[in-house]
Amino acid sequence: MWLCxxxxxxxxxxxxxxxxxxxxxxxxxxxxxxVLASLAAGQELISPFEMAxxxxxxxxxxxxxxxxxSKHGIEAAPLCSDEVFVRRIYLDVIGTxxxxxxxxxxxxxxxxxxxxxxxxxxxxxxxxxDYWALKWCxxxxxxxxxxxxxxxxxxxxYHRWIRESIRDNKPCDEFVREMxxxxxxxxxxxxVNFYRAVQNREPAGIAGAVALPFMGARIEHxxxxxxxxxxxxxxxxxxxxxxxxxxxxxxxxxxxxxAMSAMLPDGVxxxxxxxxxxxxxxxDWLLAADNPWFARNMxxxxxxxLLGRGIIHEADDIRPDxxxxxxxxxxxxxxxxxxxxxxxxxxxxxxxxxxTYQRSSIARSEAPEADTxxxxxxxxxxxxxxxxxxxxxxxxxxxxxSSAVPEPFSYIPEYxxxxxxxxxxxxxxxxxxxxxxxxxxxxxxxxxNAMTDPQRLHLLNSTxxxxxxxxxxxxxxATGGGKGDQRGIVxxxxxxxxxxKPTESETAAALSYVENSGLKRDQALCDLAWALIxxxxxxxxx
Amino acid sequence: xxxxxxxANRVRxxxxxxxxxKQGFLGMAGLALAARSGALAHAASGQPxxxxxxxxxxxxxxxxxxxxxxxxxxAGSDYCGPLNKPIATNVEGIRIGELLPMLxxxxxxxxxxxSMTHGVNAxxxxxxxxxxxxxxxxxxxxxxxAVVSLFNGYDHGYKGLVPPYVVLTEAQGRFSEAGxxxxxxxxxxxxxxxxxxxxxxxxxxxxxxxxxxxxxRRDLLHTLDTLGKAMPSNVRFQEMDKTEExxxxxMFGDARKxxxxxxxxxxxxxxxxxxxxxxxxxxxxRLVEQGVPFVTINYKxxxxxxxxxxxxxxxxxxxxxxxxxxxxxxxxxxxxxSTIVWWxxxxxxxxxxxWEAPWNGGRGxxxxxxxxxxxxxxxxxxxxxxxxxATGSEVAERPVHPRDLIGSMYTLLGIDPxxxxxxxxxxxxCVLPSEQSVKKGAGLLTEIM
Numbered sequence: 003m004w005l006c007x008x009x010x011x012x013x014x015x016x017x018x019x020x021x022x023x024x025x026x027x028x029x030x031x032x033x034x035x036x037v038l039a040s041l042a043a044g045q046e047l048i049s050p051f052e053m054a055x056x057x058x059x060x061x062x063x064x065x066x067x068x069x070x071x072s073k074h075g076i077e078a079a080p081l082c083s084d085e086v087f088v089r090r091i092y093l094d095v096i097g098t099x100x101x102x103x104x105x106x107x108x109x110x111x112x113x114x115x116x117x118x119x120x121x122x123x124x125x126x127x128x129x130x131x132d133y134w135a136l137k138w139c140x141x142x143x144x145x146x147x148x149x150x151x152x153x154x155x156x157x158x159x160y161h162r163w164i165r166e167s168i169r170d171n172k173p174c175d176e177f178v179r180e181m182x183x184x185x186x187x188x189x190x191x192x193x194v195n196f197y198r199a200v201q202n203r204e205p206a207g208i209a210g211a212v213a214l215p216f217m218g219a220r221i222e223h224x225x226x227x228x229x230x231x232x233x234x235x236x237x238x239x240x241x242x243x244x245x246x247x248x249x250x251x252x253x254x255x256x257x258x259x260x261a262m263s264a265m266l267p268d269g270v271x272x273x274x275x276x277x278x279x280x281x282x283x284x285x286d287w288l289l290a291a292d293n294p295w296f297a298r299n300m301x302x303x304x305x306x307x308l309l310g311r312g313i314i315h316e317a318d319d320i321r322p323d324x325x326x327x328x329x330x331x332x333x334x335x336x337x338x339x340x341x342x343x344x345x346x347x348x349x350x351x352x353x354x355x356x357x358t359y360q361r362s363s364i365a366r367s368e369a370p371e372a373d374t375x376x377x378x379x380x381x382x383x384x385x386x387x388x389x390x391x392x393x394x395x396x397x398x399x400x401x402x403x404s405s406a407v408p409e410p411f412s413y414i415p416e417y418x419x420x421x422x423x424x425x426x427x428x429x430x431x432x433x434x435x436x437x438x439x440x441x442x443x444x445x446x447x448x449x450x451n452a453m454t455d456p457q458r459l460h461l462l463n464s465t466x467x468x469x470x471x472x473x474x475x476x477x478x479x480a481t482g483g484g485k486g487d488q489r490g491i492v493x494x495x496x497x498x499x500x501x502x503k504p505t506e507s508e509t510a511a512a513l514s515y516v517e518n519s520g521l522k523r524d525q526a527l528c529d530l531a532w533a534l535i536x537x538x539x540x541x542x543x544x
Numbered sequence: 545x546x547x548x549x550x551x552a553n554r555v556r557x558x559x560x561x562x563x564x565x566k567q568g569f570l571g572m573a574g575l576a577l578a579a580r581s582g583a584l585a586h587a588a589s590g591q592p593x594x595x596x597x598x599x600x601x602x603x604x605x606x607x608x609x610x611x612x613x614x615x616x617x618x619a620g621s622d623y624c625g626p627l628n629k630p631i632a633t634n635v636e637g638i639r640i641g642e643l644l645p646m647l648x649x650x651x652x653x654x655x656x657x658x659s660m661t662h663g664v665n666a667x668x669x670x671x672x673x674x675x676x677x678x679x680x681x682x683x684x685x686x687x688x689x690a691v692v693s694l695f696n697g698y699d700h701g702y703k704g705l706v707p708p709y710v711v712l713t714e715a716q717g718r719f720s721e722a723g724x725x726x727x728x729x730x731x732x733x734x735x736x737x738x739x740x741x742x743x744x745x746x747x748x749x750x751x752x753x754x755x756x757x758x759x760x761r762r763d764l765l766h767t768l769d770t771l772g773k774a775m776p777s778n779v780r781f782q783e784m785d786k787t788e789e790x791x792x793x794x795m796f797g798d799a800r801k802x803x804x805x806x807x808x809x810x811x812x813x814x815x816x817x818x819x820x821x822x823x824x825x826x827x828x829x830r831l832v833e834q835g836v837p838f839v840t841i842n843y844k845x846x847x848x849x850x851x852x853x854x855x856x857x858x859x860x861x862x863x864x865x866x867x868x869x870x871x872x873x874x875x876x877x878x879x880x881x882s883t884i885v886w887w888x889x890x891x892x893x894x895x896x897x898x899w900e901a902p903w904n905g906g907r908g909x910x911x912x913x914x915x916x917x918x919x920x921x922x923x924x925x926x927x928x929x930x931x932x933x934a935t936g937s938e939v940a941e942r943p944v945h946p947r948d949l950i951g952s953m954y955t956l957l958g959i960d961p962x963x964x965x966x967x968x969x970x971x972x973x974c975v976l977p978s979e980q981s982v983k984k985g986a987g988l989l990t991e992i993m
Contacts, residue, residue: 048774148668148719149680202682210682222971364775381780406668406717431715431735431746437727440720442684447968450727452780455794456707458787459747463758463795465735468750511767519760529761538781539771 045080045366050505051544052362053083063356066331067376074371079362079378084109085502086544087117087360090379092501093543094308095124095354097133097388097421099395102497121354125347131169132422136387137307138164140439140449141215141318143199145426146407149442150199153248154411154425156188160199161424163192173344174300175289178216182285185253187244194252197239205233212236214444216288217267218299218320224267231265234274235284254279268294291340295320301335302326304349306446308359310380310543311373318446327374363544381542383451386436387420393467393535394419396498397474403430435460453541461536468528471535475527488513495527499534593958595921596882597832598692599825600840601867602716603889605847606670608907609915610895610936611856612641613656619935625853625897625905635926643860646868652926653871653880654919655992659930659939660888661984662946665909667847670890671718677947678977686723686965688950689838691975693729694966695959696837704835705799706748707732711840712824724967731840738805738823745803748794755796762792802830815869822866829873832883837957846889849906852897871919884921884953888914895936913939916949922956924992945985951976952989 047054059065071078082090088108092100100108108120124130139161143150146157167177181196188198200211206221209232213219221229240255259276266272266287274280288296299320306312313332314320326332335349342348353359363379365372373380384392390401401420405412405428414428426441435457439448461467471479479495492512496504504512516526534540610616615630616623630639633651640648640656662679664670669680675687686694689709697708709731715721722729735746744751772781794800805813805823808830816822821843828839843863848855867887874880892914893907913932919925930942951961954975961976979987 051771051774148672149684151668201680207682220969222969365778368777381775381778383780383784404717429717431733434715434730435733440684440723442720442723443682443969445969447726452727453784453787454727455787455790456730456732456747458784458791459794462788462791463748463750463753464746465744465750466746468753505770508768508770511764515760515764519757521757525757529757529764533761533765533768536765537769537772538784539769541784542771542780544771 045077047080048362048364049083050502051083051086051364052080055081055357059357061352061356061358062334063331063352064358066328066334067356067358070328070331070375071372071377074369074375076369076372076375076377077366078358079364079366081357081360082362082379084117086362088120089501090543091117091120091124091354093384093388095121095133095350096127096129097136097385097391098129099392100501102494102501105497105501117360118355121351125350128169129421131165132419133388134168135161135165136421136423138168139424139426140441141444141446142196143426143441143444144195144424145441146405146412147427149201150426152188152195152199154407154413155248156195156198156250157425157427159189159192160195171345171347174339174346175296175344178296179285179289182212182216182288183279183281185251187249187251189246189249197241197252198250203239203241205235205237205239206230208236208239209233211444212284213267214318216299217295218302218314218318219267219295220319220321223319223321228265228267228269231271232267232284234262234264235280237262238280254281297336297339297344298332300344300346301339301349302332304346305332305335305353308350308353309376310382311376315374316446318444327371328376379544381538381544383453383542385449385451386433386438387423389436389541390430390432391419391421392540393470396531396535397470397479398477399470399473401430401432403428405429432460432466461541467535468532471528471531472524475524475531479531480524480527488516491527492516492530495530495534499531500537500539593956594882595884595953595956595958596696597836597879598688598838598884598886598921598953598957599828599832599870600689600838601825601885601887602675602840602842603846603887604716604842604844605667606889606891606893606909606914607846608848608852608856609658609892609910609913609932610641611853612644612860613915613917614658614932614936615639615641616895616932616934616936619895622897622899623895623935627853627856638926638928641860643856644864644868646864647871650868650871653875654885654887654917654925655923655927655929657916657918657929657944657949657989658932659942659944660892660914660916660946660949661939661943662891662911662982663984664911665891667890667909668718670909670911671716674888674890674946675716675719675721675950676723677945677950677982679982683969683971683973684720684723685973686725686729687719687721688953689731689840690722690725690729691954691959691965692838692957693731694725695963695975696957697729702835702837705797705802706794706831706834706836708836709838709840710734710831710836711842712827713737713820714842714844716840716842724969724971724973725965726968731838734803737820738803738827739818739820743803743805743823743827745800747791749800749803758795802834803827812873815865816873817862817865817869819862819866821862822869825866825870829870829877829879832874832879833877848893849898849908850903852893852906874920880920882921884923884956885919886916886949886953887918888916892936913937916944918949918953918989918992921953922993923952923989927992929989929992943984943986944989945982947977947979947982948985948988952993955988956993 088100088105092098144157144160146152146154180193184191184193186194188195200208206229210221213221238255240253242251261276263271263273302312302314303317306317313326313328314324338352339349358376361379363381365378367377394401403414437450479498480491492509493503512530519526611627617628617630627642629642631642631645631648632639633648635651638651662673664673676685678685693709696702702708711731711733713734713736715733721731736744816826824841828841831839845859874883891909891911894910898906898908913936930944931940933940954961959975963975965973965975967973
C-alpha cells in the first residue's frame, strides 16, 4: 500500500476526513502503456474529496498526460468525488455555484455518464455565454474609461456581439475574422470595436493588439523586421469621428497607395495589392488550417482557462524559447480544434470529460513537474466576479456597482450579476480588491487570484460580508430542515455554501457550536455560514 | 522669497505632546519608529530621504485654480465672479483666495505651483497623468501611491500596522492605481466615514462582533477547514494562511486604534472640522504618525460645472480649516519635515466663468494651466513656483508637468527615478518617464527642494 506521509499526517490531526476502506484502491487502467504500470499502485482516497476510478479513460488527453507523467515518475491524483465535481464544473463552466437542488439532483443520479450529461447541459446555459464573454472581454479590453475609452455605447454593442457569438457557438475562426476585417461605425458594426479598443493606433500598435489575443504572442519579443512586416497589413486602418457622441468609424483609408510588400509572422513576404484590403490577406493567412499560430493559441488558451495553466505557459507568451510542457498533448488539441471546424464547445467537451480535468486537487507528488504536467487539478481562488456572485447567491443579496461615467450614459440594472457585466469600467470595491482585470493591456496576467491581506481582512471581518450573511441567515440559510431540526439546517447550510453534505464530524462540530457558543441561534448560524465562506474549500476552485 | 516667517496664528494649541502621551500613544510611537527605519534602509542614490510619508489631498473633479491659490482680481468679473478680493498670507507678496483665511496663515509651510500643465480636459486621462506623471501610451503605469508602496512598503521592510498605501475613504476610480505593478500594490480603501460616531473601516472594525466571538468563530473555521487540512503543503493554501495571520494581526492588534478617533480630544476633532474631509485629515495625520508611507484623501465634489460659486462658498471653508489644521498639527508634532502634503486635482477649471446656459455660472475642465500645492517632507514653504498669465489661462513662466512634481516627491522620498518597475509582462520600465517624453515641463522642482 502506498502511503504519503504528507497525507497521513494531517488526516490524523484533523480527525475529520474519512479514510477509504483498505480495499478501495485505484487501479490505473491496464489499457494504458506498460510504463504506467509502475504508477498503478493503489492510492488511498481522501474523503469526501476523492473517489475510486471506475475504469480506464478512453480519452487521448489522458493517455498523453499519463505518458508524460510516467516519464518523470510522477503519480497522478485519483479522480475527484462527485461532490467536488459538481461544484468544480459549475464554477469552471458557468462561473456560478450550483444550487442545493442542482447538487442533490446530480448526487442522486445513478447513471454512469452523468458527468458527461451535466457538462453538455452546462455548455448550453445562458451563464456559459455570460462567463466566457467575460473572459473574452478581458483579453479584448472592453471598457468605457481610460485607457481604452470605448465609452458606454460601444461597450454595450461590442459585448453583446461577443456574448452572442459565444452563445451561438460561432466557429472561432469566423469570430476572429469578423474582428480582423470589419469596417464601419463602431455603434453599428460591433466587431470594428476591436480596432476602436486599440490604444496605440500606429500600424505596429495594431499589430501588437492582434498578435496578443489571436496568436498568443507578444510582439515585443519579435525582431523589428518581424514587427514592421506585420504592421504593414494594418497600415491602412483609419478612423474618423461622427456627430454622434463618441462614435467612430473604422475604415480602410482609400488614399492611393503605392504597391508595398508586407511580411507575415512566419517570414514569408507578400505583395499587397493596392485595390484590396490587406487585412483580408492577413486573416486568410492566420485562419488557414495549416497556420502554426491560431489553433495552437486557441487550444492552449482554452486549456489554460480550464486547467489554470497553459501547456505553453503563460498562454499569451508563445515563442520558440518557451516550449510546451507536453508537445504531443498540445498538438492533439490543436488538431481536434481544426477537425471540429473550430468548434470551441467541442474543445471544452473533450477537455472537461477527461480524467485529467476530473482529478482530485490533492497532489500525490511534490515534484515541480507535477503542476506543469497536470498531475492533479490545481486549486485557484475563485475569480473576483464569480466569488461575489457566489456570496450574493448564497445569501440572497445584491452587489452595488458604480461607474465613473454617470447616468444616462452608463446604466446599471438593479439585478446584475458580476460575471455578466459588460463594461470593465463598471465596478465595485469588492471587484477592485479581488483582482478583477483592469482590461488595460489584454494580458492574462492582469487577473490575479493570489490572496492578499486586504482581501482576507474583507472576507473575515467586513461589514459588507457580515451584513450579507446576516441577511442570508434571516431570509434563507436557516430555513432548511424542519423547525427545530438543527441537523437538517446544518446540512442545508453546507449544501448551499460548500455544495455537499457535511461529514459526521463536521455536523457534530457545527451542532456543538450552535448549542454551546452561548450565542443566539441565528447568530450562531451566521458564524457557521461565515466559517464555511471563509474555508479554503469555499474560496478556492478545487 | 524669505521663508523665515513666524507663524502668525497657531491654529491649534489644544494638541500637545503631553496629551498624546496621556492617550497612550507611547507604545504605538515605538512601533512606528521600527516601521520607519526599515522603510528608509534602501534610500536610493546615496542621498538620505527627507520625506517618509505623503498625504495626498486628491481634489476629485478638478478645483478652480483662480478661486483657491491663484487669484486674478484684476481680470474682472468674467474671470473672478464674486470672488475678487484675495487675501494676504503670512508670507509677504503671496496672496490667495479670500475663502482660505486659515491657509493664508500657513503659507510659510507650503509652496504654490501656479504653472501646472498637461493640456488634457478629460477626467479619466487627466487623472491618470496627474497621478502617474505619464502621458498615456500602450501601458498603464502605477500611481505615485503604488510606486511609494512598492519602494517604501512591505518589500523594503515596512512593518506598519496597516497596509502602506491607504485611501480615505472611497477608491478614486478612473484608472487602476497599481497599473502594471499588479494587485499587490493596490491601495487599502477604508470605506466608512470618520465623521460618524464610529469609523467602520472595512475589515478592520466590524460592528457588533465582540473579540470573544471573533475568536470562537475563528476556531470553528479552523475546525471546519477540511480541505485545507487535507493538503497542508499546498503553496497557495500556505499563502492564504499567511494572509489570515496578517489579517487577524490587524483586527486584534493596534491597527484599529489608528482609526479610532475617540482617542482624540473633542477640541482637536473640532479644530479639523466636524465633517468627512476634516476628520479624514485627522486620520491621515494619525496614519503618517505611525509610519504609513502614503495616504490619499479622496476629496470629492470639485467638478463644478454649475453653481460653481455657491459650491466654493460652501466647500472652501471646510477645506481651509481642515488643511490648515493638518499643516499646523503636523508641524507641531515635528512630522511636517518628514511628511509631504500634496494638494491638487486632475486639472484646474476654466478661468473664464461660463455664465451662459446651461451652466449659469459654472467653470469647465481646464488642463492648460492649473495649480498644485506641496508642503513638507523637504519641500520648502513660502514659495511660488512658476506663474500663469494675467487671467490664469496660460502658463506664463516655468511650466511644471505632473511628471516634474511626482519626480520631485520620489527624490525626496529616496526613490530613485531611474529605478525599475517590476511587472508581469517583463518589460523594462523606469520609475519616472524621461523629461523629453512629456515635453511640457521644465524639470524637477529643484528650486523648492
